[in-house]
Amino acid sequence: MRTYGLYIGGRWEERRGRYEVRNPANQESIAECAVATEAEVDRAVQAAAEAFPNWSARSYEERGEYLHAIAHALKERFDELALLECQETGRPVKEIQAHDIPATISLFEYFAGIGPATTGETIPVPGEYLTYTRREPLGAVAAITPWNFPLWLAALKIAPALAAGNTVVLKPAPTTPLTTLEFAKITESVGLPSGVYNVLTDPTPATVGSALCAHPLVNKIAFTGSTATGTKIMQLAAPNITRLSLELGGKAPFILFADCDFERTLAQALLANFFAQGQMCTAGARLLIERSIYQRFLDAFVERASKLRIGDPSDPMTEFGTLHSQAQLDRAKHYVKLAQEQGARLVLGGKQPQKAEFQRGFFFEPTVFTDVQPTMTLACEEVFGPVVAAMAFEGEDEAVRIANATDYGLAAGVFTQDVGKALRMAHRVKAGRIWVNCYNMHPAGVPYGGFKKSGFGREVGLHCLLDLYTEIKSVQIDTSPDFFDWFM
Ligand code: NAD
Numbered sequence: 001m002r003t004y005g006l007y008i009g010g011r012w013e014e015r016r017g018r019y020e021v022r023n024p025a026n027q028e029s030i031a032e033c034a035v036a037t038e039a040e041v042d043r044a045v046q047a048a049a050e051a052f053p054n055w056s057a058r059s060y061e062e063r064g065e066y067l068h069a070i071a072h073a074l075k076e077r078f079d080e081l082a083l084l085e086c087q088e089t090g091r092p093v094k095e096i097q098a099h100d101i102p103a104t105i106s107l108f109e110y111f112a113g114i115g116p117a118t119t120g121e122t123i124p125v126p127g128e129y130l131t132y133t134r135r136e137p138l139g140a141v142a143a144i145t146p147w148n149f150p151l152w153l154a155a156l157k158i159a160p161a162l163a164a165g166n167t168v169v170l171k172p173a174p175t176t177p178l179t180t181l182e183f184a185k186i187t188e189s190v191g192l193p194s195g196v197y198n199v200l201t202d203p204t205p206a207t208v209g210s211a212l213c214a215h216p217l218v219n220k221i222a223f224t225g226s227t228a229t230g231t232k233i234m235q236l237a238a239p240n241i242t243r244l245s246l247e248l249g250g251k252a253p254f255i256l257f258a259d260c261d262f263e264r265t266l267a268q269a270l271l272a273n274f275f276a277q278g279q280m281c282t283a284g285a286r287l288l289i290e291r292s293i294y295q296r297f298l299d300a301f302v303e304r305a306s307k308l309r310i311g312d313p314s315d316p317m318t319e320f321g322t323l324h325s326q327a328q329l330d331r332a333k334h335y336v337k338l339a340q341e342q343g344a345r346l347v348l349g350g351k352q353p354q355k356a357e358f359q360r361g362f363f364f365e366p367t368v369f370t371d372v373q374p375t376m377t378l379a380c381e382e383v384f385g386p387v388v389a390a391m392a393f394e395g396e397d398e399a400v401r402i403a404n405a406t407d408y409g410l411a412a413g414v415f416t417q418d419v420g421k422a423l424r425m426a427h428r429v430k431a432g433r434i435w436v437n438c439y440n441m442h443p444a445g446v447p448y449g450g451f452k453k454s455g456f457g458r459e460v461g462l463h464c465l466l467d468l469y470t471e472i473k474s475v476q477i478d479t480s481p482d483f484f485d486w487f488m
Contacts, residue, residue: 009050
C-alpha cells in the first residue's frame with residue numbers, strides 16, 4: 001500500500017491523522033494520505049512565500065529548464081502515473097494514456113519555452129517621460145482542483161504559475177491526490193527548489209481549501225470545480241482582494257445540422273458524452289439535432305453507445321469505466337428519475353449494469369433521453385455523468401436560442417459542412433470554447449475558460465501566463481531637465 005505525507009517546503013511531513021484513498025471500481029484501499037489541518041496550511045503558504053523571492057529572481061531560461069526536466073520525468077513515469085490515475089479516478093487507463101499524461105507533458109513543454117513572452121511595453125505620453133510596463137509574478141498561488149482529471153487540471157495551474165515565477169500550494173480533491181503527490185516526487189527528482197511546489201491533502205472537501213483561500217499570504221487562487229464552490233471561493237477571496245480565476249461547471253450544447261458529416265459527428269458525439277463516463281465540465285450533454293436527421297442520428301448514437309465496453313478501468317480494452325463515487329452514482333440516478341418525472345423518454349441505460357463484477361464499484365450505464373424540452377431540469381443542470389439529453393431543433397436561430405438558454409457557457413460543438421453556418425454559429429453561441437467538427441481538443445496554447453457561470457479567466461496559452469500569473473506594473477521616468485512644482 002502506498003503511503004504519503006504532506007509535501008511542505010521540500011520535505012515530506014508525516015502526520016498521525018491519516019485517511020484512505022479507494023479505487024472506485026472495487027472500493028479497495030489503494031493508498032493512505034496524511035490529514036492536513038490549518039496549521040499545515042499556514043506552514044505550506046509560508047514555505048511558498050519564502051521560496052518566492054529566489055524563484056522569481058531566476059531567469060526564464062532557468063525556470064524553463066526545470067519545467068523541461070519535469071516533462072522529461074513525466075515521460076519516464078508515463079505508464080505508472082496512468083495506472084495510478086486510473087485507480088484513483090475510475091476512468092479507463094486507455095484514455096488517461098491517450099489524453100491526461102500526454103496533455104500534462106505538453107503543458108510543461110509549452111510553458112517551459114514561453115516565459116520570455118512576458119514582455120512589457122513602452123507607452124508614449126505627453127511630456128518628456130520614458131514610460132514602460134513590466135509583468136511581475138504574483139507570489140504564492142493556491143491551486144485547488146477537482147477529481148475528474150487530477151494531474152492535468154493541476155498542471156494547467158502549476159506549469160504557467162511556475163513559468164512566470166510564482167510558487168504553488170496545491171490542494172487536490174480528497175479522493176484523487178495520488179498523482180499530484182507523485183508529481184511532488186518528480187519535482188524533488190529534478191531538484192526544484194524547496195517551497196516552490198507544496199501539496200496538502202485532507203479527506204474533507206473544504207477544510208484545507210477554505211483555509212488556503214482565506215490565507216493573507218496567498219496572492220492568487222486558481223480554482224477548478226463546481227459553480228457552487230466557486231461562489232464560496234469568491235467570498236473567501238474577498239477580504240484580502242486575492243486574485244482569482246475560476247474554471248467552473250458547464251452544460252455544453254453539441255449542435256449538429258443535417259448537412260454534417262454523419263460518421264464524424266457520431267464519433268465526436270460519443271467522445272463528447274462518454275469520455276470519462278461523461279464526468280467532464282465540457283461534456284456535450286445537450287445533444288441538439290436538426291429535426292430532419294433527428295431520429296436517424298439518435299438511433300445510430302444509441303446503437304453505438306449501447307456497445308461501449310464497460311469494464312475494469314485498468315483493463316486496456318475498457319472504454320467506459322466507473323463513476324467516481326457513491327455521490328456521483330446518486331447524482332446520475334437523481335437526474336434520471338427527475339427526467340422521467342418531467343416527461344423525457346429514456347431510450348438507453350438509466351441504471352447500474354447488472355453483472356456481478358460491477359457490484360463493488362459505482363458503475364452506471366451510458367444513458368440517453370429523448371423528447372427533452374429545453375426547460376426541463378435535465379436540459380438546464382449539470383449532471384456530470386453519462387446522461388445525455390437529446391433535443392430537436394429547426395434551423396440556426398432555434399439552435400442558437402436553445403444553446404444559449406443556460407446559465408453556463410464553457411464549451412460548445414458545432415457540426416456542419418457549411419463554413420458560413422459554422423462561423424455564424426461559432427460567433428453566436430455564448431461559450432468560451434467552440435469546437436467545429438471536432439470536440440474536446442485541448443492543445444496547450446489555446447485559451448480555455450468559461451462565459452457566464454462557467455467562470456472567468458482563461459487557462460492555457462499566452463493569455464493565461466500574462467493575465468492569470470503576472471501583474472502589470474507601470475514605471476514612469478521623467479527625462480526632462482525641467483520639473484513641475486505644483487505649489488510655486
Ligand atoms: P467541487 O467544487 O466540489 O470541488 C473542487 C475542489 O474544491 C476540491 O478540491 C474540493 O475539495 C474543493 N473545495 C470544496 N469546497 C471548498 C471550499 N469551500 N473552499 C475551498 N475549496 C473547496 O467540484 P468536484 O465535485 O470535485 O468537481 C466537479 C465540478 O468541477 C463540476 O461542476 C465540473 O464541471 C467542474 N469542473 C470544471 C472544469 C473546468 O475546466 N471548467 C474542469 C473539471 C471539472
